[in-house]
Amino acid sequence: MKHLQKVLFLTAALAGTQMTGVAMAAESSNAVVIKAARMLNAQDGKWIAPAMLVVRDDKIVAAGSSVSVPNGAKVIDLGNKSLLPGLIDMHTHLTGDPESAGYSVVALSMPRVALTGAKNARLTLEAGFTTVRDVGAEGYTDIALRDAINAGDVPGPRMVASGPALGITGGHCDETIHAPEYKISASGVADGVDAVMKKTREVIKYGAGVIKFCATGGVLSFGDDPRTSQYTLEEMKTIVSEAHRLGRKVAAHAHGGDGIKLAVLAGVDSIEHGSYIDEEGAKLMKEHKTWLVPTVYLGDWLVQNAEAIKLPLPLLEKAKVVLPDARKHIAKAIAAGVPIAFGTDAAVYPHGLNGREFAVLTKLGMSNADAIRTATINASKLLGWEDKVGSLDKDKFADIIAVDGDPLKDITELERVKWVMKGGKVVKTVQ
Template identity: 70%
Template sequence: MLACAAACAAEPATVAVKAAHMVDVRNGTLVDHAVVLISGDRITAAGSELAIPAGAQVIDLGNKTLLPGLIDAHTHITGNPEDAGYSLIAKSVPRITLSGARNALVTLRAGFTTIRDVGADAYTDIGLRDAINDGDVPGPRILASGPPLSITGGHCDETMHAPEYKLTALGVADGHDEALKVTRRNIKYGADVIKICATGGVLSFGDDPRTSQYTLEELKAIISEAHRLGRKTAAHAHGGDGIKLSVLAGIDSVEHGSYIDDEGIKLMKEHKTYLVPTLYLGDWLIENAEAIKLPKPLLEKARVVLPAARGNIARAIKAGVPIAFGTDAAVYPHGLNAREFGVLVKLGMTPAQAIRTATVNAADLLGWSDKVGSIEAGKYADLIAVDGEPLKDVKTLEQVQWVMKGGAVVK
């Protein structure tokens, strides 16, 4: 006990991280001769050429550039690309969860220190979140949804079994009363956010991404109950009607938005609703469809929907719809999340704007602006470092060299 006390007393009270540069994500500018001072898991000060307290532990990153830990607001951390086919049927819940633990570490080491998980069956994302929070396994901070809500036969009713098995996905809820019950049940079992499948999707059988699924009344019931119980909401919505109904019902974010039209853009701007486009997957999925044995009907949908999404999202970006960063990681391998930045820039964003989507914007969407998203006093000491200048070339973010989460170096 005395030895431990002596060792603890010898530890420096402050950690100082030095780097040649630091990105001020709010202003889109570079701070030279950067110093970040950390006590415990929080930042106490950050700026140029700050005085370093005597006895502080110094981490000198040389010529690297510091940024806040990145945020991915649309992941499926316990999923993998091959799950788009029938192989998922053979996976047990424990196997899926352990795969998620691997994915969590890969994601963290790629520089994403916070994620929002928007859809995992059997509450596997919630279990993984709790294991990370308890220190059992390494991974990013997770806001988890548990099973997404879906109408019977909708995009998130993905059992893929023949009818005689009489199986239904956990999140299936039809009508006002069922919708309230499943929303409350998800919250009971630990959901931080409520995910709603408001339209058909790409990686599901027998539905159309352009058609809405829940009615306005059902959406209002789910969203108002989630908000009443202190949870935010996210709507999987490709098609115009599903987007508009979700926004009118009070949704906090629209995921994908592939077929967003002028009316949808207008509504999202008026309501300050975040759009979370997931675009890089369009490249990876079509190129690797054969390798992951993607069923032909799903590939046919992907070849139509995913290219169309880019033109529509580009219009939404140009119009000024609020954008938060999301990837749909699991549709493609975890750890490649940062490839989304390059697509955002291709569609009209500056590198600074693209970086903001995964920092201050995503933090605002998650309701965590006081915790993450920028290198400022009081925030978690979640930092990454890269070579090069990300404000000139966002692809530098695809090669994160150093990662700190909560004051502890994890890469």
């Protein structure tokens, strides 16, 4: 009996060893090794050369200049290319296009808008932006798009989406083009403390992963001034406290100095645009560790293409004043050390051109390495996703891009991303 038990034990142990071997072989066979001339350490802005990354499923499992290649691993050799973390855009509107920003198209159905978003999600991903924060879409079309991407139905970046942006009646986040007899208001409109609390809860109910509200007037809206505040401090505090209590961060559209300060004092996580940020506002943002998400390249594209997109004259006149002023103030904020995260406001200009923002940031005083950091390390911190994205480190998502040259020397290389992997899957091959 004891002899039989020993035989059975040895047989089971041998079977376990064989099964472990089979499991190890299977585990090795689904590994992918990516080789290239160099890869960027986004944290310190230095190259690691040569570059080797081991990817299994959707994660990076090893990274360095010399790592062990698992048996049976697929090898992707990108030759002399440079690897960087997938880029992050913290201010997009994937379901919009420049023509709708210019109000030449006002009758699109929500299903049609969502399908526009599917097109723009693909363009954004192929441009090297593997993660975006989408901050404002009517009809929860951005939420539908996010869910479709997560389900694998359509290609696109990882999305943190806000749903409709909150705003005051007649403010920048309301519909200000329609005649009064139509009685049309944007779905995020809410006035007063009780109403903004309810609206914050409502957009979270329907899937918002971040809350966006308009603290000041804007450029692409009628009847308001970008320099003036809209929500009161009490209303802003209500939005922020309720969002934070429910586990969401808050982004505030704010051009004017007073609106920026009120939003910072209310506790927002980021200021979007910041066109008229002044010395006091910059100081407050540093003290409160509030991120600034400037969107500066759009000033070039919008003015140059205003006629083509039929931008109404009153909006063009505002743009010609606000957008050049914004660069002066943003440059001072950068010099003052305000924390910066990358954003584009893509939709005001065509999606896929997001990388053009980098060159403007460097013209405003950033080094190339610092500009890249805004769209990697900094953006991941603002998202609260430091453990998921933003660097080519073990256990992060395998979100990786490749360019031909050295963006530390020529930042415009990031306008010409050649190869993209998101979550371990190649979504754009070398051209």
